[in-house]
Amino acid sequence: MQDFGEAFALAFGLVLSPTGDLAEIVGLSLRVSLTATVLACLLGLPLGALLATARFRGRGAVLVFVNALMGLPPVVVGLLVYLSLSRAGPLGFLGLLYTSTAMIVAQTVLITPIVAALSRQILEDLNDEYAEQFRALCLTRWQSVQALLWDGRYALLTVALAGFGRAVAEVGAVMIVGGNIDHLTRVMTTAIALETSKGELALALALGMILMAIALGVNALVQSLRLSAERQAAHA
Amino acid sequence: MKLGALTLALLTPFALHAQESIIVQSTTSTANSGLYDYLLPIFTEETGITVNVVAVGTGQAIKNAANCDGDVLLVHAKPAEEKFVAEGGGTMRTDLMYNDFVIVGPAGDPAGVGGMTDVEAALKTISESGAIFASRGDDSGTHKKEVALWNAAGVDPKAGSGEWYRETGSGMGATLNAGIGMGAYVMTDRATWINFGNKQDYTIAVQGDEDMFNQYGVIPVNPAKCPNVNVDAAQSFADWLISAEGQEAIAGYKVDGQQLFFPNAPK
Amino acid sequence: MRDLGYVETLEHAMLPLTVSGLRLSFGGKTVLDGLDLSLTATGVTVIMGPNGAGKSQFLKLLHGLIAPDAGQIDWNGTPATRATARQALVFQKPVLLRRSVAANLDFVLKARGKDRSRRDALLDHVGLSDKARQPARRLSGGEAQRLALARALALDPEVLLLDEPTASLDPGSVLAIEAIIRDARTRGVKVILVTHDPGQARRLADEVVFLHRGRVAEHSSAETFFDRPRSTVARDFLDGRIVV
Numbered sequence: 083m084q085d086f087g088e089a090f091a092l093a094f095g096l097v098l099s100p101t102g103d104l105a106e107i108v109g110l111s112l113r114v115s116l117t118a119t120v121l122a123c124l125l126g127l128p129l130g131a132l133l134a135t136a137r138f139r140g141r142g143a144v145l146v147f148v149n150a151l152m153g154l155p156p157v158v159v160g161l162l163v164y165l166s167l168s169r170a171g172p173l174g175f176l177g178l179l180y181t182s183t184a185m186i187v188a189q190t191v192l193i194t195p196i197v198a199a200l201s202r203q204i205l206e207d208l209n210d211e212y213a214e215q216f217r218a219l220c221l222t223r224w225q226s227v228q229a230l231l232w233d234g235r236y237a238l239l240t241v242a243l244a245g246f247g248r249a250v251a252e253v254g255a256v257m258i259v260g261g262n263i264d265h266l267t268r269v270m271t272t273a274i275a276l277e278t279s280k281g282e283l284a285l286a287l288a289l290g291m292i293l294m295a296i297a298l299g300v301n302a303l304v305q306s307l308r309l310s311a312e313r314q315a316a317h318a
Numbered sequence: 319m320k321l322g323a324l325t326l327a328l329l330t331p332f333a334l335h336a337q338e339s340i341i342v343q344s345t346t347s348t349a350n351s352g353l354y355d356y357l358l359p360i361f362t363e364e365t366g367i368t369v370n371v372v373a374v375g376t377g378q379a380i381k382n383a384a385n386c387d388g389d390v391l392l393v394h395a396k397p398a399e400e401k402f403v404a405e406g407g408g409t410m411r412t413d414l415m416y417n418d419f420v421i422v423g424p425a426g427d428p429a430g431v432g433g434m435t436d437v438e439a440a441l442k443t444i445s446e447s448g449a450i451f452a453s454r455g456d457d458s459g460t461h462k463k464e465v466a467l468w469n470a471a472g473v474d475p476k477a478g479s480g481e482w483y484r485e486t487g488s489g490m491g492a493t494l495n496a497g498i499g500m501g502a503y504v505m506t507d508r509a510t511w512i513n514f515g516n517k518q519d520y521t522i523a524v525q526g527d528e529d530m531f532n533q534y535g536v537i538p539v540n541p542a543k544c545p546n547v548n549v550d551a552a553q554s555f556a557d558w559l560i561s562a563e564g565q566e567a568i569a570g571y572k573v574d575g576q577q578l579f580f581p582n583a584p585k
Numbered sequence: 586m587r588d589l590g591y592v593e594t595l596e597h598a599m600l601p602l603t604v605s606g607l608r609l610s611f612g613g614k615t616v617l618d619g620l621d622l623s624l625t626a627t628g629v630t631v632i633m634g635p636n637g638a639g640k641s642q643f644l645k646l647l648h649g650l651i652a653p654d655a656g657q658i659d660w661n662g663t664p665a666t667r668a669t670a671r672q673a674l675v676f677q678k679p680v681l682l683r684r685s686v687a688a689n690l691d692f693v694l695k696a697r698g699k700d701r702s703r704r705d706a707l708l709d710h711v712g713l714s715d716k717a718r719q720p721a722r723r724l725s726g727g728e729a730q731r732l733a734l735a736r737a738l739a740l741d742p743e744v745l746l747l748d749e750p751t752a753s754l755d756p757g758s759v760l761a762i763e764a765i766i767r768d769a770r771t772r773g774v775k776v777i778l779v780t781h782d783p784g785q786a787r788r789l790a791d792e793v794v795f796l797h798r799g800r801v802a803e804h805s806s807a808e809t810f811f812d813r814p815r816s817t818v819a820r821d822f823l824d825g826r827i828v829v
């Protein structure tokens with residue numbers, strides 16, 4: 083296979099002298115997946131905190147359901163969002179299909195269960211430790227949840243990264259609801275799928291390498307932010 | 319919440335619609351061949367209308383258009399297209415252009431069909447030789463055409479499904495990748511093949527039969543059924559494609575000196 | 586934001602405390618078995634008793650954190666479940682938030698609507714001013730317990746419930762914490778202290794409640810308890826003989 087060597091050369095070439103198209107695709111990938119991650123955290127963290135701290139009938143069933151949703155195939159999410167946003171669907175009047183907003187919606191649906199389920203586990207462990215002390219301090223539920231979210235922030239950051247990783251790597255959902263339209267909804271993964279279908283395997287692999295480098299970069303950035311925050315907390 | 323404001327700020331620019339634009343639900347072959355990259359800038363420069371192409375299999379493209387998720391349909395499966403218009407999905411179907419299908423195979427030519435021009439005979443030979451044939455198997459325009467040719471050849475390939483007849487259930491490119499990977503014969507449209515980047519030792523084995531012509535049609539989506547359709551822009555795109563100028567542009571698209579599509583809109 | 590300023594304007598204090606017929610089972614075992622107790626005195630009440638006598642559970646009941654199987658707790662007309670906000674409980678092992686020492690105090694002051702400018706004075710009071718910016722989780726055992734005490738005092742409690750606050754601490758920390766307790770007592774806070782250490786009880790107690798087998802075996806002034814204990818079990822306990 084000379085494809086690997088060719089792909090490395092192509093990837094380096096693309097990174098060293100990026101074309102406008104590549105920058106556009108990378109930028110859209112990051113915008114869509116980061117926005118979806120932020121939205122998924124806004125929805126998933128409170129849900130995770132609620133499941134971690136509240137005891138109600140049917141909680142066990144809800145936990146099983148949310149955990150199962152983590153395994154939702156992106157294609158299925160894409161189909162559900164497509165059917166909702168299609169002109170023939172209930173939200174068709176919004177005219178959102180084949181826009182980056184639709185892609186954000188699909189990825190948000192895809193990773194919110196991940197954020198909720200993983201944060202629930204982290205917050206529940208923390209809550210086991212804090213709950214009695216919080217009741218002794220007469221805190222309201224909302225105050226307790228805020229404290230749990232803040233004290234679990236570093237572990238929750240990893241949860242957000244897991245969500246981002248899944249969002250930026252999936253192709254099934256954005257392909258269906260975004261349509262892989264050039265200069266409009268083409269992202270890294272749909273571009274890779276397209277190049278593969280055109281038989282341009284080396285180019286597809288090169289794009290894959292760039293995607294990995296981006297994911298690596300985002301993780302490294304978050305990790306270094308976290309470390310410097312911890313250092314500040316320890317020495318300031 | 320700061321995060322909420324940030325999210326809104328990120329979302330809003332996407333929710334706004336660009337100037338004048340239409341969505342074309344298209345078959346993959348025209349998109350993968352690079353035809354749109356050549357045609358659309360010419361059209362956009364003349365009219366200021368942006369054309370966004372969603373490239374999927376013909377079956378899915380028709381389904382999406384029936385859901386009103388597009389302004390123009392450009393596919394290659396005449397009976398299905400006529401059914402779509404008859405059901406009120408589109409205003410009118412017009413022949414646009416054709417290209418042809420070819421059967422590609424490995425250099426060794428295990429079935430010995432290289433150079434044949436009678437496609438039915440070639441298919442029969444392949445089925446009897448024990449060589450592998452990879453089919454789209456996805457109800458696309460290409461797949462429908464292939465099934466029709468097997469029927470004409472009097473062979474039921476389904477009997478060998480999973481053995482010598484392998485249905486990939488994927489697009490043209492994916493099927494070519496898979497077929498080449500297992501040394502199978504594959505029927506593909508010529509445009510996709512010429513543009514295909516992963517040919518390895520494959521060459522065209524069978525071509526030139528009139529039965530392998532591949533007719534494309536263009537259909538504006540019916541505004542009576544889909545009020546969201548950008549009627550004027552959709553109509554001007556369809557009109558431009560079948561105009562003398564558009565037809566000339568189609569004929570002018572060449573890869574490696576080969577013309578890929580042959581305009582044949584009614585004058 | 587909740588305003589707890591009404592505590593100061595309340596007419597009646599939390600004492601007298603009347604506990605009657607208190608029963609509690611825990612892990613299939615009877616911990617409290619019809620406990621009756623009446624506290625009227627201000628100052629420091631020390632609760633002693635052998636392991637498993639239900640002392641810690643009793644404090645949680647008094648604080649309204651858990652409900653008894655039977656019986657009543659009456660803080661001068663207020664049931665325990667509604668008395669929590671007027672008291673503070675310090676656990677044997679302090680649970681501190683994963684943030685700086687100062688932020689631990691900021692958090693409760695803000696959550697309970699207290700004057701946040703008091704933070705530095707509180708830290709100074711427990712001798713932690715120089716550790717204000719350190720992560721609370723990296724304090725030594727004694728420092729952590731002092732921070733827990735500062736957090737309890739930040740709530741302006743009328744009653745301070747302390748569950749073996751100096752267990753397994755070094756002598757220096759023990760003395761520092763006892764000084765803080767003594768100071769709270771001087772300022773009129775009712776202190777209820779569970780301890781295993783007779784020496785500490787002697788140093789701090791105004792009166793002693795001795796629990797045995799889920800009931801009050803003896804309730805006397807400190808002087809009486811240590812010099813002429815009336816119950817055999819208390820005498821055996823003070824003599825170092827194991828009481829089961």
